[in-house]
Amino acid sequence: MSLLRLEPRGQASKAMVYATPLLAVALTLASGFILFLLLGFDPLKALYAFFVAPLTSTRGVGELIVKATPLVLCAVGLAIGFRANVWNIGAEGQLTIGAITGGGLALAFYGDGGWWLLPLMVIGGAAGGAAWAAVPAFLRLRFNASEILTSLMLNYVALLLLNYLVHGPFRDPDGFAFPESRLFEADAVMPILWSGTRVHLGALFALLAVAGGWVLMARTFIGFQIKVIGLTPAAAGYAGFDQKRIIWFALLLSGALAGLAGMGEVAGPIGQINASISPGYGYTAIIVAFLGRLHPVGILLAGLLMALSFIGGEAAQIAMNLPKAITGVFQGMLLFFLLASDVLIRYRVRFGARRAVA
Amino acid sequence: MHSHAETIPPDAAPPRLELRGITKRFPGCLANDHVDLILKPGEIHALLGENGAGKSTLVKMIYGVLHADSGVMLWQGKETTVPNPAGARKLGIGMVFQHFSLFDTLTVTENIALGLDEAGPMEALAERIRTVSERYGLALDPARHVFHLSVGERQRVEIVRCLLQDPKLLIMDEPTSVLTPQEAAKLFETLRRLAAEGCTILYISHKLEEIRALCSRATVLRAGKVVGACDPRQETARGLAEMMMGAELAIPERPPQAQAGAPRLSVRHLSTTSANPFATNLKDVSFEVRAGEILGIAGVAGNGQAELMAALSGETLIADATSVVIEGTAAGQLGPRARRALGLAFVPEERLGRGAVPELSLSENALLSGYAREPLVRGGMVHFARARAYAETIIKGFNVVAHGHRAEARSLSGGNLQKFIIGREILQRPKLLVVGQPTWGVDAGAAAAIHKALIGLARSGAAVLVISQDLDELFVLSDRISVLFHGRLSDSRPTHETSVERIGLLMGGLFGTPPDEDGEIVRAV
Ligand SMILES: Nc1ncnc2c1ncn2[C@@H]1O[C@H](COP(=O)(O)OP(=O)(O)OP(=O)(O)O)[C@@H](O)[C@H]1O
């Protein structure tokens, strides 16, 4: 018999559902404060360096958008799947494959590109990500294999594939054996949307994905089916919704968006294919999706917040000589507090073993 | 007699439970309005009222699931607040809910253990469950998983769970709606015995004959207010119904059937083999439902009803496509969507969680099956204005008491949700309607309205199949009746040529071969 148990509290209010992300942010900041204090840093200065300083320059805001772009793209797709109980954990791999296929096209047509090359890369990147996500979809429907495991394992496969390619076929012939490709030529690079920053066309795609995701979930019949399947699978069966089609749809869509994000990275800020395309965008996007309450607009805000944790972490490393792990610590705390406050809103904790009824 | 109830002599035992001025408001509706109630030790007290009158709300407050906005509760004479169900159980209050709260993937024993505050070792608990369920005539296998159980069996789990705790006050919110007459009769014996042992029973049911047979007092709610009290044994069922409604009850007539038309549904030699070892496989079931008629299938829950419903709706596909023919099309291999396109509409017995999505609004729930035959979706986009209008049409046409089309399905009272679902299916003007337990938990007035709508639908040329274990209902509705027992279906008999007794015997497993006129039962199955 455990000493700690959870008791349901009755209904959780709508307001609380939206308040918990804010609560989680506040708790993360408070814990960060204590953490910095214990580590012997000036907590206010550290938090300022982490969360505020990056936003005081044009370049900083631009970087925020650059980082938020792949996060939002991946998270919008993931959230649509999560709503239908399709647990795609493989955005990282799908992003990597999108970078390989999209970027691969840039390399394949190196030297004889044209206006058509970038649109082709967009399609190629999205198709690559979707194809990678099709594997878990097929395995789930054919063999009833959990997509959580298969999509996660495929992340490692994708990363190994990338490593092989940059050490072999994709390697820059004039690059002194560095594991990276040539720099993409101008036709294969995402146009910059905001001069003086690295904000590129991908940011527009991310905004379109947010708008499209909203329309899909709020207005279309497919979105309705996704909601019903996620909430009450038996009712979906009764209504005659095709769960297989929805599983395919959710995985292909999230794969395509992740692939697009990966392509945007190599054709955007990176400008070539190398071995470190993503600092874990695909994983962080899972946090973004939940922090944004699986709602496209929430995801946009959450994506910006998480992007801030990336660039704030970098800035704090430089300015205060903080360890690199600080970014992961903050992201982890944020997810932890979000999940914890969710639980505490639905349940109350009781101490002590259950007492017998007289 | 009852005038004394309000003024208790000082030496008499205090009432087991007294409520004074209990009020509960939900957004947009006053569910309980200054309700007073006195429950004496050892009495079986009925709580009556139409769908949405506030009965469930009131008992949920007694059990600590909801909390009153104002008012006082006295337990054995002492003022008490019940913070939560655990607190209620500590006082000695047990409750069987209208909608069950069981975990599908757990066994009966595990489910019951979760609801007990002191479960003890599992084997011992399983033994206790077996003993109690046998003693009270509620057959139950403790080791079975809940998802294998029929609705009726699930309810038994809930009842046994309460009985295990030796409650001083037992609240039953429509416990018999899905029990067979025999099961119900056994339950009544149990309840009478419990009452004789001093346990108070607060009993909610829409089956007024039951109330008359069981209860010695009744409190009547209407729109959240207490509008009267009576001794149900002194009243007729019709009188009770009219007291609840505050109006006259119109019982629908079944006009004689015009010539039955072409078969809209033919089932031929339908057999199922389920991977689930606890399913009741259908064995060579054949029947036809023709345009303009209502066929009733009687039977005790768990005899293959769930399997038959799934085979008809398309939720399970049949290997031999020709064993289910809808409107001349072999449909055994078609899914629910394609069958709806052929003209099928469908009301499952499980309304919350299959027939409706609890968290979604009524307009979204109107879309759930309405998309198939109403112009609610255009070019992949949901036409929300039309879905809303459709929901409003259902709400108006079937007198659903709800806070508009925005109300979540789960906020509706049980009977009102049923009216909504039936309305949603009937208003699609189906060519073939399959209904499971159409008036489970529906009040007398609404049941009459649903019956009228079903009869009207059939008389307008649709074929209607009703699967129910309520024989009275089947005799009101059906043109012909068959009985499902252990997965086999008896031949159908015109309703006027058979009797409740005879069908009751068939439900118990005595199939005549053939059931001849003088009622000789030739063979026991
Ligand atoms: N959570 C809720 N939110 C809003 N309204 C609610 C909620 N629960 C119940 N109601 C409303 O309160 C009223 C009383 O509901 P209640 O469930 O108590 O009725 P009932 O008498 O048990 O009816 P039935 O016989 O159909 O079960 C109804 O109008 C219902 O719509």
Ligand SMILES: [Mg+2]
């Ligand atoms: Mg009720």
